Amino acid sequence: MQQSRLLDAKKNQNGSRTLLESFFEVRSRTEELCAPLETEDFVIQSMDDVSPPKWHLGHTSWFFETFLLTRYIPDYKPYEKLYGYLFNSYYETIGDRWARANRGLLSRPTVKEVLRYRAYINDRMHDLLKSFEQSRGSDFAFLVELGLHHEQQHQELLLTDIKHLLSINPSKPVYSAAETSESSSVPSRFVGIQGGVCEVGYAGSDFSFDNERPRHRVWLNDYQLQKSNGEYVLKNVTKNGLKQVFKNLVFHGGKGATLEMRVFSESSLMREFQRAGFRNVTIHKTPNFEHGIYWQYEWSLILSARR
Numbered sequence: 001m002q003q004s005r006l007l008d009a010k011k012n013q014n015g016s017r018t019l020l021e022s023f024f025e026v027r028s029r030t031e032e033l034c035a036p037l038e039t040e041d042f043v044i045q046s047m048d049d050v051s052p053p054k055w056h057l058g059h060t061s062w063f064f065e066t067f068l069l070t071r072y073i074p075d076y077k078p079y080e081k082l083y084g085y086l087f088n089s090y091y092e093t094i095g096d097r098w099a100r101a102n103r104g105l106l107s108r109p110t111v112k113e114v115l116r117y118r119a120y121i122n123d124r125m126h127d128l129l130k131s132f133e134q135s136r137g138s139d140f141a142f143l144v145e146l147g148l149h150h151e152q153q154h155q156e157l158l159l160t161d162i163k164h165l166l167s168i169n170p171s172k173p174v175y176s177a178a179e180t181s182e183s184s185s186v187p188s189r190f191v192g193i194q195g196g197v198c199e200v201g202y203a204g205s206d207f208s209f210d211n212e213r214p215r216h217r218v219w220l221n222d223y224q225l226q227k228s229n230g231e232y233v234l235k236n237v238t239k240n241g242l243k244q245v246f247k248n249l250v251f252h253g254g255k256g257a258t259l260e261m262r263v264f265s266e267s268s269l270m271r272e273f274q275r276a277g278f279r280n281v282t283i284h285k286t287p288n289f290e291h292g293i294y295w296q297y298e299w300s301l302i303l304s305a306r307r
């Protein structure tokens with residue numbers, strides 16, 4: 001990630017956009033994403049890999065408090081000391097943290113309290129950004145941008161987590177009524193995208209988040225995106241003719257850019273492979289040299305199957 005990427009991308013017609021404007025644009029987007037939720041939706045953790053929306057709201061605020069307010073405001077006192085423990089994710093150097101898999105066990109702080117915390121951080125950041133408007137150092141600007149990119153990462157996670165927590169509910173709650181509307185005065189159109197080997201991940205030498213690296217190759221089949229009602233829908237036909245439709249797509253870098261489809265757990269991945277007609281599906285946890293299976297990165301998945 002280049003230091004000025006966010007700011008460049010968000011330049012207004014006058015060619016400039018302040019950190020303050022970018023800050024509130026990104027922060028309010030998070031709240032817009034949460035707007036369709038009921039209070040109960042904010043609290044539950046539908047599986048270990050999902051975080052409650054309330055936690056995302058707290059964690060992204062904690063990031064600005066820890067890395068900006070504490071650093072740049074002399075004698076800054078944390079809003080609530082315990083929040084450092086509850087909303088730290090995996091920053092070992094910052095301190096201990098509440099276990100990730102137990103985030104959904106906490107009814108306190110309440111949603112209201114977390115929103116109050118969020119508003120407080122916004123106010124303090126507003127003052128800090130104002131005071132740095134004239135003479136902001138590049139370190140400061142970099143940290144603000146880092147915090148905004150971090151919050152945008154959590155916006156993607158929020159959507160996938162909301163999708164999962166609503167999907168397990170037998171009453172089939174709808175996140176946004178507009179997405180299920182069949183009637184549209186705007187005709188839909190297909191955008192064809194050619195498959196092949198493509199490279200994913202950041203290749204530059206400056207800062208990037210750990211999950212943006214390493215750059216690696218993935219195989220993509222040809223696919224089409226249907227743009228309908230202003231929303232993108234992915235339609236796929238499997239080898240055995242099964243038609244699949246995926247809505248609520250998550251894009252990196254804005255709509256129509258790189259598409260990411262997340263699989264939530266090993267068991268759901270295995271289910272998908274079996275459903276697609278594969279057998280003897282094995283996930284190899286270690287390199288299997290006998291069969292020429294080797295991959296050096298821990299986060300990748302080595303998988304073999306027969307058809």
Ligand SMILES: [Fe+2]
Nearest residue numbers: 059089150154
């Ligand atoms: Fe985070």
